[in-house]
Amino acid sequence: MHAINYEAPKSLDEAVKLLAAHGEKARPLSGGTDLLIQLRAGTRRPEFVVDIKQIPELTRISFSLQHGLRLGAAAPCISIHENSDMRKYYPGLTEAAHLIGSLQIQSRATVGGNLCNGSPAADTTPALIALGAQARVIGPKGERTVPVDGFCLAPGRTVLQPGELLVEFHIPAPERHSSDAYLRFIPRNEMDIAVVGVGAALSLDVSDDRVVEARIGLGAVGPTPIFAAEASKSLIGKTLDAAAIENAARLAIAVATPIDDMRGTAEFRRHVVGVLTRRTLAKAAERAREANQR
Amino acid sequence: MANKVIVEININGDPVELLCEPRQSLLEVLRDVLELTGSKEGCLTGDCGACTVVIDGRPVCSCLMLGVEAAGKNVATVEGLASGMSLHVLQQKFLEHASLQCGICTPGVLMSAKALLDRNPNPTEAEIRYALAGNLCRCTGYDKIVRAVTDAAAALAGRTHPAHGTVPSETASGMAGEMLAKGEAK
Ligand SMILES: Cc1cc2nc3c(=O)[nH]c(=O)nc-3n(C[C@H](O)[C@H](O)[C@H](O)COP(=O)(O)OP(=O)(O)OC[C@H]3O[C@@H](n4cnc5c(N)ncnc54)[C@H](O)[C@@H]3O)c2cc1C
Ligand code: FES
Ligand code: FES
Numbered sequence A: 001m002h003a004i005n006y007e008a009p010k011s012l013d014e015a016v017k018l019l020a021a022h023g024e025k026a027r028p029l030s031g032g033t034d035l036l037i038q039l040r041a042g043t044r045r046p047e048f049v050v051d052i053k054q055i056p057e058l059t060r061i062s063f064s065l066q067h068g069l070r071l072g073a074a075a076p077c078i079s080i081h082e083n084s085d086m087r088k089y090y091p092g093l094t095e096a097a098h099l100i101g102s103l104q105i106q107s108r109a110t111v112g113g114n115l116c117n118g119s120p121a122a123d124t125t126p127a128l129i130a131l132g133a134q135a136r137v138i139g140p141k142g143e144r145t146v147p148v149d150g151f152c153l154a155p156g157r158t159v160l161q162p163g164e165l166l167v168e169f170h171i172p173a174p175e176r177h178s179s180d181a182y183l184r185f186i187p188r189n190e191m192d193i194a195v196v197g198v199g200a201a202l203s204l205d206v207s208d209d210r211v212v213e214a215r216i217g218l219g220a221v222g223p224t225p226i227f228a229a230e231a232s233k234s235l236i237g238k239t240l241d242a243a244a245i246e247n248a249a250r251l252a253i254a255v256a257t258p259i260d261d262m263r264g265t266a267e268f269r270r271h272v273v274g275v276l277t278r279r280t281l282a283k284a285a286e287r288a289r290e291a292n293q294r
Numbered sequence B: 001m002a003n004k005v006i007v008e009i010n011i012n013g014d015p016v017e018l019l020c021e022p023r024q025s026l027l028e029v030l031r032d033v034l035e036l037t038g039s040k041e042g043c044l045t046g047d048c049g050a051c052t053v054v055i056d057g058r059p060v061c062s063c064l065m066l067g068v069e070a071a072g073k074n075v076a077t078v079e080g081l082a083s084g085m086s087l088h089v090l091q092q093k094f095l096e097h098a099s100l101q102c103g104i105c106t107p108g109v110l111m112s113a114k115a116l117l118d119r120n121p122n123p124t125e126a127e128i129r130y131a132l133a134g135n136l137c138r139c140t141g142y143d144k145i146v147r148a149v150t151d152a153a154a155a156l157a158g159r160t161h162p163a164h165g166t167v168p169s170e171t172a173s174g175m176a177g178e179m180l181a182k183g184e185a186k
Helices: A012-025 A035-041 A077-081 A084-089 A091-099 A111-116 A124-130 A229-235 A242-255 A266-291 B026-033 B089-096 B106-119 B125-131 B143-160 B174-183
Strands: A005-007 A026-029 A048-051 A061-064 A068-072 A134-139 A142-147 A152-154 A165-171 A178-185 A196-204 A211-219 B005-011 B014-020 B052-055 B058-061 B074-076
Touching: A012 A026, A012 A048, A012 A134, A012 A165, A061 A084, A068 A084, A077 A084, A077 A091, A084 A091, A091 A124, A091 A178, A091 A196, A091 A266, A111 A124, A111 A165, A124 A178, A124 A196, A124 A211, A178 A266, A196 A266, A211 A229, A211 A242, A211 A266, A229 A242, A242 A266, B014 B026, B052 B106, B058 B106, B089 B106, B089 B143, B106 B125, B106 B143, B125 B143
Parallel strands: A005 A048, A026 A048, B005 B074
Antiparallel strands: A061 A068, A068 A165, A134 A142, A134 A165, A178 A196, A196 A211, B005 B014, B052 B058, B052 B074
16 A cells, blocks of 8 residues: 555544645545555555544434434444434434445444445445435535435546535434335345345325335446436325336336446346335335334 | 554553554554464455454454554454463364364454454354354354354353353343443344
């Protein structure tokens, strides 16, 4: 690995100043599970590595039924799974975080790093898109809020400008009859990159019958994670029966633009988008009905 | 720019002050600076787990972390498992069950198993296999490893409550139980 300078600012202010001063020569370091591999391979060669894990805003997970969730970009995935509010109110995002690598990887890897790395197969991104998550970004020119749907521009590229830092995600408080789910297809039980990933979030009406709100996110079937807008919209106001689910699955397949690679053909991936869309919708609905009792 | 920095790390219970380059991984710092060569280098990509150490109670791949990131943390390596000449019960059980052949995966497997048992003193077979999913072994086929960890858990439970012999799960608390409450593992 080339020589680097290491900085570990203790406040957001200090981090913003450091990143602004070094511009393109600096790189934020979160869990390092992508970055260290890239540094070693020489695919990224920053002079300054700015460790963001000592900044309180970036590592906290705070939830309330009034304000929803603030998830620090640098909170390790294991702390998400160990948080009872996360498991209860955002089980889909929680299961996505808990799918990343092994326990060794989850002890370090973060949801912020997963998004900023910009992989189309990042497991937590479709789950965030399904929940309508907003990313709070801070940089030399001040602060802005970017929807996670639209954060990634191409493989390895995001909307972040040099010097910008992703601080946290904001996710609205769950409605009473709502929940989410995330499923991915891999050829093994553990430790593999998604061939297809699908996240879904649903809000049902008081009778637990009609869909009030729906969002579906797709992973690994395009150059970036995808918000399946038509598929999501098709469900609103409908009873969530087999026909509605089938129609949404068909519309989700229509926005997928997968490629053939060693892990699956485009045709197979499109098929799996349909299967996983049906299953995540069913799972999210089942959880939404149970959520009624919480 | 071969800038060296001073880092203080607590390693296996001892405060250690060392000089390293910021680019050195924790694995390099352990092996090359401190000559603690128990932690092994396999893939350097987080896939094999041979470099696993336990940091503040969590298993971590030391190849995916900078040495400077460990400043102020408690790092446990395989060198700290035994106390003096007496082996840790996990090490003892690995010998009894012949859970190693070439041995290159063993330090990492032991540290993952240690982190598991400290949090969850009475794991199911599925929990053991899940906790060890990040540790690859090309020799044993895993069954003997799982048996050794299962047996070590039983022995540890027995030792915490000598009056009861091998005790049922609810009472197997002690130190490991406290860790569980802190991490809210299950
Ligand atoms: C063995 C192994 C298995 C894996 N399995 C999976 C898997 O199953 N699913 C999956 O999705 N991923 C997987 N990954 C990839 C990786 O663990 C994830 O992408 C992880 O979430 C990245 O987070 P991190 O905190 O480690 O990021 P880092 O490596 O620290 O950072 C990644 C990139 O994002 C930038 N960055 C990080 N945080 C910020 C921020 N707050 N603001 C601005 N920029 C930032 C960094 O500069 C860097 O370019 C695996 C990796 C390994 C090594
Ligand atoms: S050497 Fe660190 S995981 Fe293989
Ligand atoms: S004993 Fe040889 S790799 Fe595990």
